[in-house]
Amino acid sequence: MARVPPGERVKVWDGAVRLVHWGIVAAFAVLWWSSGERRMDIHLPAGYVMATLVLFRIVWGIVGSDTARFSRFVRGPAAVLGYARTFLKPRGALWVGHNPLGALSVVALLGLLLAQVALGLVSVDTDAIESGPLAHLVSFETGRQAARMHGLVFDLLQIVAGLHVLAVLYYLIVKRIDLIGPMVTGFRRLPAGNRRPVRMVSPWIALALFVLVAAAVWLLVTHPPR
Numbered sequence: 001m002a003r004v005p006p007g008e009r010v011k012v013w014d015g016a017v018r019l020v021h022w023g024i025v026a027a028f029a030v031l032w033w034s035s036g037e038r039r040m041d042i043h044l045p046a047g048y049v050m051a052t053l054v055l056f057r058i059v060w061g062i063v064g065s066d067t068a069r070f071s072r073f074v075r076g077p078a079a080v081l082g083y084a085r086t087f088l089k090p091r092g093a094l095w096v097g098h099n100p101l102g103a104l105s106v107v108a109l110l111g112l113l114l115a116q117v118a119l120g121l122v123s124v125d126t127d128a129i130e131s132g133p134l135a136h137l138v139s140f141e142t143g144r145q146a147a148r149m150h151g152l153v154f155d156l157l158q159i160v161a162g163l164h165v166l167a168v169l170y171y172l173i174v175k176r177i178d179l180i181g182p183m184v185t186g187f188r189r190l191p192a193g194n195r196r197p198v199r200m201v202s203p204w205i206a207l208a209l210f211v212l213v214a215a216a217v218w219l220l221v222t223h224p225p226r
């Protein structure tokens with residue numbers, strides 16, 4: 001995204017990005033709790049919600065608002081290294097949308113969440129009673145392997161999500177840049193002028209796409225291919 005020097009209140013995140021973010025946080029917490037408690041009656045539906053949120057976010061990353069698009073915030077190694085050098089500086093540059101380093105954590109989190117959902121769909125537990133809705137498509141051994149990987153990816157997710165929250169807190173406490181407020185309100189204070197306008201796509205398009213993705217996930221888990 002365009003690099004800008006700090007005045008004017010600018011909308012940087014659309015409602016879809018914000019709702020999906022906090023939805024992912026809530027679903028992640030429910031999935032974590034329900035796996036620990038072995039509450040598969042809650043774990044599976046929460047997994048379908050997570051699948052819908054992550055798949056929608058990926059679609060929105062292709063057709064959504066400027067700051068949501070992968071093509072706008074995923075940058076090459078040079079930009080990431082250039083930004084990383086400013087990471088420890090007191091305030092550093094201000095960005096509209098994700099900075100090049102933050103973009104890496106976004107891609108890692110979404111990628112791991114997608115892998116986690118896919119593994120969960122085909123996972124088989126030891127007695128094959130509490131299995132994912134697509135477990136019948138793979139052998140028992142592959143389903144067990146998927147279940148082990150499901151546990152491993154969850155460990156990785158805890159590490160990456162933990163680093164993500166620590167980075168956000170580092171920005172807030174050390175660099176005195178509040179990233180959390182904008183992820184709640186959508187607005188951020190930025191220097192006037194000297195930036196490209198942020199194009200927002202209609203929330204109705206987001207809602208239509210979300211309903212389509214939710215319907216596809218619902219169909220997949222209620223009428224799985226035989």
Ligand code: HEM
Pocket residue numbers: 017020021024025028057068097098099102106109110157161164165168179180181183
């Ligand atoms: C309560 C803890 C959390 C806080 C305060 C928080 C805060 C934030 C903030 C401020 C951003 C925007 C960063 C930026 O300006 O570039 C962000 C982005 C993101 N966070 Fe979190 N986060 C939390 C937990 C999580 C968890 C647990 C996950 C996933 C497991 C997660 C996944 C993401 C993703 C995927 C994005 C990219 C958003 C997008 O572009 O759609 N976050 N988070």
